[in-house]
Amino acid sequence: MITRLLVANRGEIARRVFATCRALGVETVAVHSDADTDAPFVAEADQAVRLPGNTPAETYLRIELILAAARRSGADAVHPGYGFLAEHADFAAAVTDAGLTWVGPPAKAIAAMGDKLAAKALLADAGVPMLPSWTAEEQVTDFPVLVKAAAGGGGRGMRVVRDAAGLAEAVASARREAASAFGDGTVFIERYVERGRHVEVQIVGDRHGTIVALGERDCSIQRRHQKVVEEAPALIAPELRARLHEAAVAAGRAVDYVGAGTVEFLLAPDGEFHFLEMNTRLQVEHPVTEAVTGLDLVRLQLLVAEGAPVPPGTPVTQGHAIEVRLCAEDPAQGYRPATGALHRFTVPGVAGEFTPTQGLRLDSGVVDGSTVGVHYDSMLAKLIAWAPSRAEAARALAGALARAELHGVTTNRDLLVRVLRSREFGAGNIDTGFLDRHPEVLAPLLPAGELPLVVLAAALASAAARRAAAPVLAGLPSGWRNVPAFPQFTRFTGPDNEEIEIRYRLDRSEALAEWSTWSDVAGKRRAAPEVAPTASGPGGDPAAGTDPVPVVALVEATPARVVLDVDGxxxxxxxxxxxxxxxxxxxxxxxxLVELPRFPLPTAELAAGSLLAPLPGAVTRVHVEAGQRVAAGDPLLTLEAMKLEHPVLAPTDGVVAELPVPAGGQVETGAVLAVVTPVEEASS
Structure with missing residues (x-):
């Protein structure tokens, strides 16, 4: 039996495996990079071993370091989690050769499925339906196609190409990204199915030859070919479900599969399905299967690794479960990853964490105070809701996300809420192009008309905090004067980097006597000045371009809580x-918001047309030269950060004036990457 398990991974999946180990009485060992020294998963392990360095290549991808950590800690088994070395056949073989128990499929099965080209050929012979594919660009005659990495997954190394002109660059870019993420730049090309659905089947096999399907999941809502929302069971007919399960089990039998794995299919609009790939590991979205079956898949993995048989037959599912991936990224900016300190991370109503739960489950890699760095992917947590019906699960999940306090790092929370609340999602009209067809879900939850009230609340809370910290005369009302001639004012930088000024005045009873806001970027007053909260109706003058002003009364203002009465x-x-x-x-x-100083210090002025690094990373390629003329949208350089390539494009027609960072150069957030002088200025 396994007594001490080392998890060769990090973050949320390490915490997930540790939770089941604690329930089974298995001791745990974490390995961690320097960047992860203070991470929650390290603190929760019984033992932890440092892997010197920060990048995956220095740490979590080093087989010899992980095996050495197992020896030093006395571990007798290794769980790979997902990502990193989870689908690395040489790692599985090395663990077994070291006399340790490998919690995963045999190295032979991983190797067979790890090369997607070889896997397609093998499973086609087993009768699993396939899409046509090619290995050379010149073989492709019909478009659209999808360029895919032959090794790895998670959407990395994948590019949709709609015409021959873009194929060569897509292949080259996919090769670079795949080599960076998986150490293997091999790619192939596959026919792309428009409006297809991504449906996958969870299988588990044991050492006695039994392979069972534990149900399917619909993972169609994706960005950059990476899953965002997953649910179980899929909304498909029973006959199709049976065929999918049969094909998945056939795929497992073709490689004598042992352990937990997932067979992924693309379901075409005509009802036909085609094999995509087989993931020889636990999937990120496994909690939705656990929710509807009541099974602990990590427990099954451990028991199978010890030689136990799996329960025969497909389990009966109950209710519906939906999972969302909460990521540190900005969907409105092309899903650009975000970094920084996570000052507060609170989700209300959570019934359980990391193990099968009916209700709301949170599997998180972060806590209050965690730092989101640039070395790993952007996923912060997974939030899963189970309910008797799909509609109830979606409503509960959206409500919990909307009420969550996520402070310090930009996240995709608003997008997830809008997806879950959308009419199309509710009707089950989903496919892999859902987000492309529904750009409205990129809008923030907070309506623009509500921002003035938010700014007012921020200003009143800040004033209350200053009064609470005042060394003298703390009992005086904020902004008190013998002759209240002028309102108080505070300036903030808003969500879109617009500067917003809030002006307000409290009377002698500390009631809100007047307030107004002004945005320098929007260029129009959001609320009319000198609006008394006791007015009979909203103010504002549409003819003058001012918004209607709600009647607002101040009920309470403390440093952490502001209560306003808005139109009753x-x-x-x-x-x-x-x-x-x-x-x-x-x-x-x-x-x-960011409160601006009343008397800002002078700062160095950037050259007009400066393009700044949105996050730390490395400049992998420079596509232009200084003095070169470019058109708006032309690629200037490529920045690699958080394991993804981020193109930096010309914002306007102009001339490249400066390229201060060469290829291979490292940059921090805010560094000048290029300066493009607009055409008018360049010609003057």
């Missing part, structure tokens, strides 16, 4: 301040 409806705003950053959570949505 009481609203509560939670306010959390960290330095100059102010995070406001209100009933209509959340916003992150």
């Amino acid at each position: 409806v009481r609203r509560v705003y939670g306010v959390h301040r960290v330095g100059s950053a102010v995070f406001v959570d209100g009933p209509a949505g959340a916003a992150s």
